[in-house]
Amino acid sequence: MRKVAILGFAALSLSGCDPEVTGSTNSCAANLYSQYNPKVMDQCVNVCIKCDNGSVTTCTTSCTLKGAR
Numbered sequence: 001m002r003k004v005a006i007l008g009f010a011a012l013s014l015s016g017c018d019p020e021v022t023g024s025t026n027s028c029a030a031n032l033y034s035q036y037n038p039k040v041m042d043q044c045v046n047v048c049i050k051c052d053n054g055s056v057t058t059c060t061t062s063c064t065l066k067g068a069r
Contacts, residue, residue: 025047025052028047028050028051029043029047032046032047033047038066038068039066039067039069040068040069041060041063041064043068044062044063044066045059045068048062
């Protein structure tokens, strides 16, 4: 029973991981940048802060992990 609970929790935790931008964030990004490129650090951080209510520190880290330069 314990193993099933752990596997279920792991499956639910991983199902929320999506490296792409969500639909609402995508439309927000389009409003900010006509040619939004998540690989451009300034654009990625600005979209993260304004659309996902992030902070400079968390957004910089997130964008770096996503491959922005």
